[in-house]
Amino acid sequence: MSIAMQSLMRRLAPAAILAAALAVSPGARAQQYPNQDIHFICVFPPGSGADVLVRYFAEKVRPLTGKNVIIENRSGAGGNIGIEYVARAKPDGYTVLVHGASGVAASMSLFKNPPVDVGKTIQVAATINRQPFMVLVDAKSPHKTLADLTAAMKAKGDKASYATAAPFGTVVGEVYKLGAGIKAREVTYKNAVDSLNEQLSGVLDYSVHDPVYAMAQQREGRLRILAVSTAERLKANPDIPTLKEQGVSELNMMGWWAAMVPAGTPQPAIDQINKWFMQVVGSDETREFLAKFGGDQLLLDSAKGQDLFLKEIELWREFVKISKIEPQG
Amino acid sequence: MDILSNLATGFGAAGTWANLGFALIGCLLGTLIGVLPGIGPIPTIAILLPITYGLDPLSSLVMLAGIYYGAAYGGSTTSILVNMPGEASSIVTCIDGHQMAKQGRAGAALAVSALGSFFAGCVGTLFICAFAPPLAAIAQQFNSPDYFSLMVLGLVTAVVLAHGSVVKAIAMILIGLLLGLVGTDINSGATRYTFGVSVLWDGLDFLPMVIGMFGVVEIVKNLEQPDTHRDAITAKFRDLWPKVSDVKDAWMPVIRGTLLGSILGILPGGGAVLASFAAYTVEKKMAKDPSRFGKGAIEGVAAPESANNAASQTSFIPLLTLGLPSNAIMALMMGAMMIQGIQPGSAVMTSRPDLFWGMVASMWIGNLMLVVINLPMIGIWVKLLSMPYRFLYPAILLFCVIGVYSTNNNSVLMLFTAGFALFGYILLRFDCEPAPMILGFILGPLMEENLRRSLVLSRGDPMIFLQRPISAILLVCTALVIALIVLPAFRKTREEAFQE
Numbered sequence: 001m002s003i004a005m006q007s008l009m010r011r012l013a014p015a016a017i018l019a020a021a022l023a024v025s026p027g028a029r030a031q032q033y034p035n036q037d038i039h040f041i042c043v044f045p046p047g048s049g050a051d052v053l054v055r056y057f058a059e060k061v062r063p064l065t066g067k068n069v070i071i072e073n074r075s076g077a078g079g080n081i082g083i084e085y086v087a088r089a090k091p092d093g094y095t096v097l098v099h100g101a102s103g104v105a106a107s108m109s110l111f112k113n114p115p116v117d118v119g120k121t122i123q124v125a126a127t128i129n130r131q132p133f134m135v136l137v138d139a140k141s142p143h144k145t146l147a148d149l150t151a152a153m154k155a156k157g158d159k160a161s162y163a164t165a166a167p168f169g170t171v172v173g174e175v176y177k178l179g180a181g182i183k184a185r186e187v188t189y190k191n192a193v194d195s196l197n198e199q200l201s202g203v204l205d206y207s208v209h210d211p212v213y214a215m216a217q218q219r220e221g222r223l224r225i226l227a228v229s230t231a232e233r234l235k236a237n238p239d240i241p242t243l244k245e246q247g248v249s250e251l252n253m254m255g256w257w258a259a260m261v262p263a264g265t266p267q268p269a270i271d272q273i274n275k276w277f278m279q280v281v282g283s284d285e286t287r288e289f290l291a292k293f294g295g296d297q298l299l300l301d302s303a304k305g306q307d308l309f310l311k312e313i314e315l316w317r318e319f320v321k322i323s324k325i326e327p328q329g
Numbered sequence: 330m331d332i333l334s335n336l337a338t339g340f341g342a343a344g345t346w347a348n349l350g351f352a353l354i355g356c357l358l359g360t361l362i363g364v365l366p367g368i369g370p371i372p373t374i375a376i377l378l379p380i381t382y383g384l385d386p387l388s389s390l391v392m393l394a395g396i397y398y399g400a401a402y403g404g405s406t407t408s409i410l411v412n413m414p415g416e417a418s419s420i421v422t423c424i425d426g427h428q429m430a431k432q433g434r435a436g437a438a439l440a441v442s443a444l445g446s447f448f449a450g451c452v453g454t455l456f457i458c459a460f461a462p463p464l465a466a467i468a469q470q471f472n473s474p475d476y477f478s479l480m481v482l483g484l485v486t487a488v489v490l491a492h493g494s495v496v497k498a499i500a501m502i503l504i505g506l507l508l509g510l511v512g513t514d515i516n517s518g519a520t521r522y523t524f525g526v527s528v529l530w531d532g533l534d535f536l537p538m539v540i541g542m543f544g545v546v547e548i549v550k551n552l553e554q555p556d557t558h559r560d561a562i563t564a565k566f567r568d569l570w571p572k573v574s575d576v577k578d579a580w581m582p583v584i585r586g587t588l589l590g591s592i593l594g595i596l597p598g599g600g601a602v603l604a605s606f607a608a609y610t611v612e613k614k615m616a617k618d619p620s621r622f623g624k625g626a627i628e629g630v631a632a633p634e635s636a637n638n639a640a641s642q643t644s645f646i647p648l649l650t651l652g653l654p655s656n657a658i659m660a661l662m663m664g665a666m667m668i669q670g671i672q673p674g675s676a677v678m679t680s681r682p683d684l685f686w687g688m689v690a691s692m693w694i695g696n697l698m699l700v701v702i703n704l705p706m707i708g709i710w711v712k713l714l715s716m717p718y719r720f721l722y723p724a725i726l727l728f729c730v731i732g733v734y735s736t737n738n739n740s741v742l743m744l745f746t747a748g749f750a751l752f753g754y755i756l757l758r759f760d761c762e763p764a765p766m767i768l769g770f771i772l773g774p775l776m777e778e779n780l781r782r783s784l785v786l787s788r789g790d791p792m793i794f795l796q797r798p799i800s801a802i803l804l805v806c807t808a809l810v811i812a813l814i815v816l817p818a819f820r821k822t823r824e825e826a827f828q829e
Contacts, residue, residue: 074739077530078513081739084527115527161786187785188515190778193676198472203786326519 033093033269037068041097043082044075053257054098056289057128060280079103080115087121091262093269096125101258101305102168105312109320110167112327119313121263124305125270126277128257131295132228133172134214134240136207138199139224146226146246149206153182156205160184163195163207167325172229172243172253173208174323179248199223210255211294229253236291253319256298256312258305274302332458339686343694348391351384352691355392356698359399360706363419364407370400371764372547374661375539376728381665387684391691393665397658398450398641398692401601402699405442405634409435418601418637421609425622425629432625437572441579441627442634443700449587449635450696453642456591457649457689461678464650467799468675471651474783474794478803480776483653485810487768495814497761505769508533509777516781528741535664537733537742538770541749542756542763544729548722549754579631582612586632590639595646601637608636642692648673649685653772657764660771 040058044050054071062069074082082097083104089095097104101124108114116122135146143149153160162184164170173186184205189195192213198204200222207223215237217223228234231244231252243249259277261270280286281297290297300308320327342348362373374393381389404419409426422442429438471479488498511522512532523529589611590604612632613622622629645662647653652674654660666673671681678685733746756763787793794800 075531076739077527080527080530185785185788187782189782190515196676197469198786201470201472203472 033266033272034065034067036094037070038065038093039095040069040071041082041086041095041099042071042073042075043079043097043099044073050099053293057098057259057277057280060283060286061276064276064279078107078110080107080111083107083118083122084115086260086262087116087118089262091264091266093261093265093273095262096273097122097260098128099257099260100255101127101260101309102255102312102316104260105309106167106316106319108313109316110325110327119310122260122309123263123265123270123302124258124309125261125265125273125302126259126281127298127300127305127308128259128277128281129290129293129295130230130234130254130256130298131211131236131290131293132230132234132242132254133166133168133208134211134225134229134294135172135176135227135243136199136209136214136217136223136225137205138202139218139221141224143206143226144224146241146243146248149226150180150182150248153180153184153205156184158183158185160205161187161203163187163189163192163199163204163209165189165192165195165209168253168255169208169210170325171319171323175229175249175251175253175319176208176227176243178322179243196222215292215294234294234296236294236296251315251319255295256308258309260309270302331462335462335682335686336458336690338682339688339690340694342387342683342687343391343691348388348687348691349694351388351392352395352695353698355395356399356402356695356702358392359396359401360403360406360699360702361399362396363400363403363405370397371539371657371661372544372725373400374658374665375536375543376725378536378539378661378665386666386671386681387687387691389665390662390684390688391695393662394645394688394692395695395698397662398638398695399699401637401641402443402446402703405446405630406439406703409438409442409630418605418641419634420602421605421633422630424609425624425626428623428625429627429630434575434625437575437627438630440704441575441583441631443703445579445583445586445631445635446638447696447700448583449590449639450642450699451693452587453591453594453639454689454693454696456639456643457646457692460595460643461646461650461685461689464646465675465678468651470799471675472783472797473779473786474797475799475803477776477779477783478794478800478807479651479653480772480779482803482807482810484769484772484776485807485814487765489810489814494760497759498765501756501761501763501765502769505766505771506773506776508538508766509770509773515778516785528739532774533770534742534745535770537745538749539661539664539767540729540733541746541751542753542767545726545746545750546753546757546763548726549750550757552722575627578627582608582628582632583635585611585615586635587639589632590636591643593636594640594643601640601644604636604640605633608632638696645688645692649677649688650675654768657767660767663771 038061040054042051042054051071051073058069058071074085076082079099082099086095086097104118104122108118135149137143137149143152160182162173164173164186165188170186170188176182177184187195187198187204192207192209195204195207195209196217199207206226211228214223214225218225225237225240227243227246227248228237228240229243231242231250231254233240233242233245244252259273261273278299282299287297319325343352358373358377359370362370373396377393377396381393384392401418405422405426408419408422409430426438426442429435484502487502488495509532511529513520513530520530586604586608589608590601593604593607594601609629609632612626612628613619616622616626616628644659648659648663652663654663654673663673666677671677671684729746730743733742734740753763756766783793784791794804
């Protein structure tokens, strides 16, 4: 140790003792984390649907932390840039990825060379919501139930077409086709809304889209939701049957959001983040907010959240195999 | 009355203090950059795009639109006073406007140009009210094949209306199409031209491209030219109001210019520049004594100034109803809307009527503001012209850099910006206009997506493009436009039109 270093240590010693003393008192323990600004990472650009969600939670969590919560948008490469950034960030609890954990898990299967092994480098601190994908038909169509649609599609054979706009939609679409024994052709869109004109003009027989779009279109009376992809019905829309109930599939295809941190983050920080999110997500206001997007609250402790995450990674390997999605990259 | 209730919605949305404030900021900024030669609305809107992230969508569009037509106003001021067009759309105004100023009629020229522009702005706003809803109704019938044919028509017309050589315009569009291919293909999930770089998986970013090619290049271009002596006319401002005889001479050209501009603005590829040239040519052809033109004919100010403003307004119609940007500025506005999560197109009118009509209303408000701002502030704008560029340009460059970096805190984007700036400069040296490239870049991916989707839906049968009536009509129009390009007679007139 150099002389300069030693003198520095000497000068710091009283401060260290003071800090140690404070750490013993129970009131001060909570002050250890957080003692600086917290960064929420959003992997989509500002103004996107995901950004809205991240901003909502940043607003709600901020007053609980007593620190500032800063949103950083690190978009690109289907979310991989942001995921990689968090995986490589310092594991101190100040970098929190607020994103679809199902999407993070899926990245291991959707890309040929995923930049990081998310199961080893990312840890779930708190869970936020769960939401299904939805099977939709034109509101004017005669198909009132999924059974009606299945029967009609069987008759139409490979002349039938359906729309998807996300890998999740592709998976649910493929699972439905396999389970129901139909041969419809998938037509991919960049955004769900791009498929609306074609669906309303009858060129498309049905579509498999995210709940935000599906709920809005049903509310405006343009489309009708026939089924959700989760194994159980959701509280947000209890009268919509599941694919499982209709005997199409046993799988629980569910999108879920979480607050995630780099692996190796100290447990006290993880517990603190979990506590904040439990409080925010558990509120009535958040329940209503999430229901607007067709989802339910998901309240798990960090260990259960991490379990779900690791299972999700395996589940996606299966999904990708079933739906024959070609990994990118 | 539908139009009235729609406009009421619009004025309600645009009339909030915040939005009025943004309209004012936009108009002031627009006038400012219009007055300053060298910095046009395209780089300004490009540079300001990142700022709009934090704003609410209507406020950001109101501000950007304000810049757009504010620039058209400001540009005419310097054209008349200093014989230096701040904007491409006011190049023709120089011809007679500056002559008028030299004869001591600067006030009259400025007033006619401002009032003519205001009149044109009002008519343009009404035009949007009248034509946007029926066009949007048609747009709701559009399926993938129709969109494909529409994009083809848009790109082909862009060739006709681009300045300079046809071959270069086609080349630029093709480069734009190629750049648009970079990224993940939505049909197969394959990545194209990404060279294993994950930043490219979502395609090239729009912002580094436009800021590099317009913002930075504009500065480089201006640095190449030494500060020219600016011959400002500051005296003789006492008679701001035109004489009765001026008004008599000007009102018909104003109406003609407005109508011409309104129509040309709607056409894909059209816009303010073309409208002003066309209006000037028409006035010259119609005049009893064409020799007066170039020597201070008031018609030569009134008609093009009205036309460029009317066209500025109506060029929003294809964007807002069909999602088709008709020129580079509209492509930027489209980018701004997409950044806000709004897919431009007929859906905007039904899903966000407050946004759509609010924007229409703000155009009228903006025009009114411009008249009020401009007439008393002319003296200040002229003073600004003497600001040394060695302060101005570094400041602009700084804003460019901050703007790009703040979008997703990724320093790779800086490299892209620099790369595009270099590329843009090379294009400039070869006299290639970057605007068609931007159109190709924006429309190309949409075109490909719709082409392939149509073929999936038809199970590979290309006749789908002729079987759907909308698509068939659009393709016939495309064929006609191509015929026009090939016809030698047309090529000659096109060259003449751009030479004046």
